[in-house]
Amino acid sequence: MNRVYNFAAGPSMLPVEVLEEAQRELLNFNGTGMSVTEISHRAKPFMAVVEEAESRLRSLMNISDDYYVLFVQGGASQQFAAVPLNLLGKNNKADYVVSGNFANKAYQEAQIYGDIHVAGSSKADTYTYIPKNLDIRSDAAYLHITSNNTIFGTRFKEFPKTNVPLVADMSSEILSREIDVNKFGVIYAGAQKNIAPAGVTIVIAKKSLVDDAENVLPSCPTMLKWSTQAKDGSLYNTPPCFSIYMSMLVFRRLEKLGGVKAIEEINEAKAKMLYDFIDGSKLYKSTVNKEDRSIMNVPFVTGSEELDAKFIKEATQNGLCSLKGHRLVGGMRASIYNAMPVEGVKALIDFMKKFEVENA
């Protein structure tokens, strides 16, 4: 079958057993005689998929009944607008931590809708660290963070302590580590990094925030209102059925593996292996502040653009794919999400060793 190790930042690797199950039943889901992509979203067999996906996610993340769990479309980028549109109705002030490229995009989008303040930024230092000692306005409607920065490879190891609702884009680390959902007002995440094929976005939002209609700006499109999907169990209009189905399969598998705690241990081990090797190497260098290192996205450089290009080319020839770093950082980036097996990281390190020797 010749599957490769795919280190792409998203869309990215999916568990092979999930793909195999989807493949087996692609023409006949659960004995319906239809593909899961053909079933009406209001038919029982598909509504059961949405319900199972929601209940498994609630169980995996220990999400209480105080929160809605929504499956929406448009990716995190769409939530960059949805967040202020749903939360700035009463008070148009919001604070943002600008810790990366997407954090900055979220900040820029919010400026369309309100008085937006930078609570902390590492932009001037090319986002090589997570801003600390935040300046949060006490009357802000919310504080927005990007919990893991996909491009730059940093993450909030600890989340900011604040009295205003905390809103987090967790696209590139959702389900990778245990978090206390109760500390957040809203969590959102595009699925295409750590969950499922692109097309579905998860929104976990405190009911008290969503149910208060005064929080919503009058110009908010119906489809971007969280309350729209909350009222209809994510079935206000036709949802991205296949991506929700795949999410359900991934959630099932994660439960079998032992849940978030179990995968967190594996993720920590994978990241440690890779960072330890980089730190001990003479050729490769990590690009970010050590204490802020992401365990999902690991950028590294050789210091020579020519050598970086050679590395990427030869790695690809060895079945280690999509290692090219984002143009804003250059070099390489290994995204090692939940679906990347330990063997993939080991194969990468073996190749890195060999390449270092050959190019010493």
Added chain:
Amino acid sequence: MNRVYNFAAGPSMLPVEVLEEAQRELLNFNGTGMSVTEISHRAKPFMAVVEEAESRLRSLMNISDDYYVLFVQGGASQQFAAVPLNLLGKNNKADYVVSGNFANKAYQEAQIYGDIHVAGSSKADTYTYIPKNLDIRSDAAYLHITSNNTIFGTRFKEFPKTNVPLVADMSSEILSREIDVNKFGVIYAGAQKNIAPAGVTIVIAKKSLVDDAENVLPSCPTMLKWSTQAKDGSLYNTPPCFSIYMSMLVFRRLEKLGGVKAIEEINEAKAKMLYDFIDGSKLYKSTVNKEDRSIMNVPFVTGSEELDAKFIKEATQNGLCSLKGHRLVGGMRASIYNAMPVEGVKALIDFMKKFEVENA
């Protein structure tokens, strides 16, 4: 394999050979060693998918270079907001034809953003016909129609003649019949009825409308701006990759079948067969004005709710599925989109005959 005939209004039947091809390469797309759902949207193999999907759609619908072809998310429901947000910037007047449930939703959504006028409505008559003799304001920014009404089973056989840009929701009939794209300012369509799995929405928009930034309302979210996706070839953020890939496969198949002209003939024949049978029957009745009948969605009733329920139950037992009519109409509805084979319609008619005899 036990596939059924699926008459659902959307998500709905897909061509079996397309599902089979997707199944074959679900774990290894085009020799990449990755699923098409795992490939980075900015990697060449996936960009080739988007390019092929766009160019085949351009060819199938004869779309000139004066138009953008965009693949977006959120369904037609999201375009209900995107249309006024992208077009009311200079002049906040728009006119709507309220010919069905979704047409009415589009009309209601537009009212958030401007001075919206009803150019024609059949709401008072439960949408049993297409409004004619429209009252269109000469200074409207656009006239909005829903070209085929999925729930009620009517369609614009001829499109309104107007000097203002014509905007059409074609979700339930795109690619089912030849149309002259040049007569439209904007055409949009959720894919899940006549194209591909839910998750992608097609927008075909005149470049002159999109390129004029003054047409856009200041409150328009970046992701809902058509210009955002136009500038980035539908790759501003991660698109719904699997649905775009499936669209490409469906477009390929449609070209092989002879294109839109060929499928239109088949669709006309399928619809004629079914309507002729209904008109000749003593049990079944069509619910709409004869001249406005859709060739995609065919509602019919027996006049007895009890008998309708019996019909649906027994049809399902015979592999004729999802025939229950929308709650706003009741009775039955057979959606016979491009992917429904002639044999499916024949099997339905055979069953209807048998059921009529048994329940005379």
